Amino acid sequence: xxxxxxxxAQEAYRDELxxxxxxxxxxxxxxxxxxxxxxxxxxxxxxxxxxxxxxDGAEVMRFPPALNRKYFEESxxxxxxPHLAGxxxxxxxxxxxxxxxxRRLEEGQDWTEDQVATDVVMTPAAxxxxxxxxxxxxxxxEEGRLIDVFSYCxxxxxxxxxxxxxxxxxxxxxRVGTPEQVxxxxxxxxxxxxxxxxxxxxxxxxxxxxxPFFGRAGTMLSNNxxxxxxxxxxxxxxxxxxxxxxCLSFNYHQDHFGHLWDIKTADGGVAHTACVGxxxxxxxxxxxxxxxxDVARWPAPVRSVLWG
Amino acid sequence: xxxxxxxxAQEAYRDELxxxxxxxxxxxxxxxxxxxxxxxxxxxxxxxxxxxxxxDGAEVMRFPPALNRKYFEESxxxxxxPHLAGxxxxxxxxxxxxxxxxRRLEEGQDWTEDQVATDVVMTPAAxxxxxxxxxxxxxxxEEGRLIDVFSYCxxxxxxxxxxxxxxxxxxxxxRVGTPEQVxxxxxxxxxxxxxxxxxxxxxxxxxxxxxPFFGRAGTMLSNNxxxxxxxxxxxxxxxxxxxxxxCLSFNYHQDHFGHLWDIKTADGGVAHTACVGxxxxxxxxxxxxxxxxDVARWPAPVRSVLWG
Numbered sequence: 259x260x261x262x263x264x265x266x267a268q269e270a271y272r273d274e275l276x277x278x279x280x281x282x283x284x285x286x287x288x289x290x291x292x293x294x295x296x297x298x299x300x301x302x303x304x305x306x307x308x309x310x311x312x313x314d315g316a317e318v319m320r321f322p323p324a325l326n327r328k329y330f331e332e333s334x335x336x337x338x339x340p341h342l343a344g345x346x347x348x349x350x351x352x353x354x355x356x357x358x359x360x361r362r363l364e365e366g367q368d369w370t371e372d373q374v375a376t377d378v379v380m381t382p383a384a385x386x387x388x389x390x391x392x393x394x395x396x397x398x399x400e401e402g403r404l405i406d407v408f409s410y411c412x413x414x415x416x417x418x419x420x421x422x423x424x425x426x427x428x429x430x431x432x433r434v435g436t437p438e439q440v441x442x443x444x445x446x447x448x449x450x451x452x453x454x455x456x457x458x459x460x461x462x463x464x465x466x467x468x469x470p471f472f473g474r475a476g477t478m479l480s481n482n483x484x485x486x487x488x489x490x491x492x493x494x495x496x497x498x499x500x501x502x503x504x505c506l507s508f509n510y511h512q513d514h515f516g517h518l519w520d521i522k523t524a525d526g527g528v529a530h531t532a533c534v535g536x537x538x539x540x541x542x543x544x545x546x547x548x549x550x551x552d553v554a555r556w557p558a559p560v561r562s563v564l565w566g
Numbered sequence: 567x568x569x570x571x572x573x574x575a576q577e578a579y580r581d582e583l584x585x586x587x588x589x590x591x592x593x594x595x596x597x598x599x600x601x602x603x604x605x606x607x608x609x610x611x612x613x614x615x616x617x618x619x620x621x622d623g624a625e626v627m628r629f630p631p632a633l634n635r636k637y638f639e640e641s642x643x644x645x646x647x648p649h650l651a652g653x654x655x656x657x658x659x660x661x662x663x664x665x666x667x668x669r670r671l672e673e674g675q676d677w678t679e680d681q682v683a684t685d686v687v688m689t690p691a692a693x694x695x696x697x698x699x700x701x702x703x704x705x706x707x708e709e710g711r712l713i714d715v716f717s718y719c720x721x722x723x724x725x726x727x728x729x730x731x732x733x734x735x736x737x738x739x740x741r742v743g744t745p746e747q748v749x750x751x752x753x754x755x756x757x758x759x760x761x762x763x764x765x766x767x768x769x770x771x772x773x774x775x776x777x778p779f780f781g782r783a784g785t786m787l788s789n790n791x792x793x794x795x796x797x798x799x800x801x802x803x804x805x806x807x808x809x810x811x812x813c814l815s816f817n818y819h820q821d822h823f824g825h826l827w828d829i830k831t832a833d834g835g836v837a838h839t840a841c842v843g844x845x846x847x848x849x850x851x852x853x854x855x856x857x858x859x860d861v862a863r864w865p866a867p868v869r870s871v872l873w874g
Contacts, residue, residue: 282627282629282699284629284633284634284637284695284698284699285634285636285637285698286634286635286685286686289630289632289634289685289686290630291627291628291629291630291695291699292627292628292629293626293627293628294625294626294627294628294714296628297626297628317602318601318602318605319590319599319600319601319602320599320600320601320602320604320605321590321592321599321600322597322598322599322718322731322733322734323631323718323733324597324720324732324733325592325597326592326593326594326597327594328593329592329593331671336657336667336668336671336677337668340657340659340664340667341656341657342656343656343657344654344655344656344684345654345655345656345678345681346652346653346654346655346688346720346722347652347653347654347655347678347681347683348649348650348651348652348653348722349644349648349649349651351648353780353781353782356648356780356781359644359648360644360645363639363644368683369644370653370655370683373653373655373683375655375676375678375681376652376722377594377597377724378594378597378732378733380654387592387599390592390593391590391592391599406602410630410631410718412632412654414654414656414684416685423630424632424686425630425631425632425686426630472661472664473661473664474661
């Protein structure tokens, strides 16, 4: 399948989803409302993740879809992914400035130039608020920490691919501890992820992957990430067999966040971290692709896994 | 209670919530993570709203926490509330611009100036994406439409009052139809809202209210809104008896959105709209305030209403 075929397959699937009422267009590529049925699939999958991960006793934290800008600046996200980040800006003027804003808006000019950056930025990945939160609690206990998060995330990458949304939801488990604790967590979830998604009757593969680092220097970072097998993805074909979509990811950050946030293990070492992320919309889109748009007619074993 | 007492009561309650682990500070006023228990209360209240409203057969739509900027510009929100809006901006430069961004960041200079407005803005109220969506479907059916939404909303108003968050969740029912249909909907929910919140064992009052319109011209709009009784709020004391907190709101927009979006009733008239909004965090904060931080020890009737 060449690039054009791939793009037209994405557009065709998006159109089908819209026609079926599962996605609600908003006039912006990658920004969609969802129907009640779409949401129910997301909720049922979310509950399934809890079934597989719940016994581990993770601490539940739920953050809004934005971060403290100061923490974001310290996170080094801007080094690697400046093109994906979203900063939230606001009007800071008086009534005179307000009249000028409205005049520009009415005349079709750019009124956004005078907007001023606020203290918050869009959350780029659900785990970002967790590291400063864990750091603020002081050294880790012996057993390390395990956190459960779920958040809307923003990435500025408008696309007609329904599986590449600008705003999407990510559930994550995040492990913080010694290298051994963290590697064991990732191995466990690589196995669980395969079993869990297998129970949903979708074709899947797990492969080494890399993040979309920016620029030429980014190519080196990507290669390094692959060579060291720091990132794996669980891939499911949605609009292409050749380029299946990453629906889960398994990330080992080594001591990157431990260093950045000065998180220490019980014995004083720099903490290592890993996370497993579940792309909620992507999993729903994969299920609709493989089992059809009417959940009542999904295969009985899949319905039983999701609806019990 | 004077202003200083009121502010210190807000700060005291926020500190208590943080100490109890219900809110997780992020270093920004009005931006908090929530514990699993806080979230469970939000989820149970959300389910209670469905118990009261579910039989009406509303169409469920779930939008992400951002809007098409074009629709937002057309909504006239910037006329009334420019100070509360949040626009999402992104980096649009090349590798050279990226180096400059990183240099500024490192030197502690403002790196946000060159961020460029994207096509999306933060959702200011959960109902905003609904009007263009309904408009796109053409004239209303005889019975009008009833929509059920739930969304994170952003308002740029940093505050130490835990009940005034910058990012918070709002569930809404939105009625679109003839003036009679819409007024009947609002009357129904004024009654239901009082009964439903009464069943949660919190002191409450319903009163005429106004939105926080910007500037001197805004004062006139506020007065007009009050004179015409277009907005009611269900108030519950959280950190102040004298200034109770609006936890639900009941809004009649007359034909404002119908005109803006050209929504027509079945007989060709301009549609009227109304909505009832449930402030999810505020209701949770009111429940924690009046029943304590340990939900297991809440009064049995309240537990029974929420947990069945």
